[in-house]
Amino acid sequence: MDSEAAPKPETAPGLPRFSVPHFLRRLSPERIASLALIVPSVIAVGVFVYGFIGWSALVSVSEWNSVKPDYTFVGLSNFKELFGHFRFQADIRNTVVFTLLFVAACLTIGLFLAALLDRGITGEGLFRSIYLFPMAVSFIVTGVAWRWLLAPRAGVNLLLERSGLGPLKQGWYTDPTVVHVTSGSRLGEALHDAGLGWLASPDFGIPVAMISVVIAATWQMSGFVMILYLAGLRAIPEELTEAARVDGATEFQVLRHIALPLLRPVTLSAMIILGHVSLKIYDLVVAMTQRGPGFATDVPALFMFETTFAGSHFARGAAISIVMLFSVSFLIIPYLIWSLRREARV
């Protein structure tokens, strides 16, 4: 701390556009006050976020597998064991399936609703509120409500039965089926010939039960995407769409060739926000389906909690949390870099 630049790292995150030399020359009372307010939170974040991330990383390479801490270094063997564990393999499959379906469904429905509301219909405020309201509910409540709605002997199935559509009844989240390419099928043989025969297994299928969870999550989050898109649509200059219409473009062509390209930043932001929600999902699954039949709806966070606190496999639990951290980082860090660059350009 001998140089004059010493306080800089402490303050830089909160105050990005400061004239640094000037700041170092004079500490006005307001600045002391603002620093005094920031330092406790910097310390708290340092300890409780980064400190504990570091500690988890340490535990994940240790041999701690009972309630008694054991920090013997074992390298990456916990990770190796983890990726070979049948439950974690199911978790990875489920997370990928859930993320893809959930993000795609939210974007499609959100864009569709936004395009409808953008027509300037009467009662727009009312509809906007109705679609956004599920956001105000916690995932736990959503999970409980949809567990009842999709229970095999209640809710949607009862509705289908009473309205004479009995054959459409589903097992929903109790359906253990995993849709996958069978090795005997024509596609399976084609994959085999291409050296991709291992793809024809339930490990690379779509668990049907997961679709119920996707429905519940989409119900909750698509209104939020709608709001993002609506704001994006309103920001598109009127002249552009007008010019396209004058040139004879249909409404769909306007959406496809004018609006969508201009909405790309919105889409990216929405994908990042939804993506990190889905990679870390826990509360919805706990309240709605738990692990599901044959781990059809199991997710890494659930496995982490159970193996750590019910099974006392602390090192394995820490390894799962580190894998989750990395998977979210792969999504978030490129986005942060991209948005910082954009800000710098503006």
Added chain:
Amino acid sequence: MRSWRFWLLIALSLVLLLTLAVACGEDEEEEGVTPGATESPAGLTGELEIFSWWTTGGEAAGLEALFALYPDKCPGDVEIVNATVAGGAGFNAREVLTTRMLGGDPPGSFQVHMGHELTDTWVTTDNMEPLDSLFDQEGWSDVFPQGVLDIVSYQGKPYSVPVNIHRANVLWYNKTVFEDNNLEPPTTFDEFFEVADALEAAGITPLALGDVEVWTSVHLMETVLLGSLGADAYNGLWTGETDWSGPEVTAALENFSKMLSYVNSDHSSLSWDQANDLVISGDAAMTVMGDWANADYEAKNFTDYGWAPTPGTDGMYDALSDTFGLPKGAPNPDAVTCWLRLVGSKEGQEAFNPLKGSVCARTDCDSSLFNPYLQSAIEDWKSDTIVPSLAHGAAASQGWVTEIVDAATAFVTDKDVAAFQGRLADACVGAEVCS
């Protein structure tokens, strides 16, 4: 010059943090005053926190009955705090307990299954006080069966007081359904499959299962292992003497797989008591559940049920027990010790067990206090071979049980016996019992 300002700033914020910390600390001290007053000559005072997963029906009533007896047994002015965590045969409660114990905030006493669940988790890691002097004072070595004393002890010292005994290997059936179809409750697996085929032909679900909480399928599996292997080989599974990869275990798992083909299709969305409802309504004929199912039938005013040992387990008592111990560093240890005296006493067990629907761990309880099923269980308890339950913590460590539960979750869906047996064998190695 700037440098001293910087340090002044750091110092100021530290002072701020310290002030906050001290302010919080003072709150805690104020709360801490109450336990300090236990020295009062009039008797015990302060708070006594009892941690359990007894939240509903007969089990909650039994716990309340024990609380009501506490002031008689332990004069003074102790306020009992009933700390419960609902659900999952204690799985949820154990998760909470782990964080509390590791965080240095143990409850006064906590409900824990006798056997490896307590020993491997908390005794071997030096988190419990030995209770040998209490057992001597109360003369408990004479009133508890030797089999139970062995299970609650580690290196010759007891670490918890058993309050009850439950039996896991009971087949419950709807009498009317069996009479209407001219069937007898099965005693072997062959008979079971015959009966199940006949029921299925009559349009009745043979076996009700509700495994939304996965321990129920593990519970079913353990009774099948016991029935197929016999008591000695079953016990050997938990000591490494019986080979998990052997043909006997394969045959047992095939029985399990075949049994699963006779269960209700919506089993993964039901809880065990909802599966009981299927037996009550006659939609299903049988269910395999511990004898807490008996309390569930009583609570639902259903009397048309019969019981038998699960196939192949006649003369075997697959036992589990709820026990209480004294954690190291527990607040108000005198009040806890008195609680343990109550839990192990004749009057405590006679008040608790008829309500909970279990039998006394002591052998000297008055059996006229119990309902017909429990009276028959008391007789069996005296004569049967006692084996430890897997799903309920007596047979194996928590880490091992969670691995078996995970393997069973996959098996109930994919029915892949070879993969399941491989995973079970791996789990035994992972638990450092097999090599």
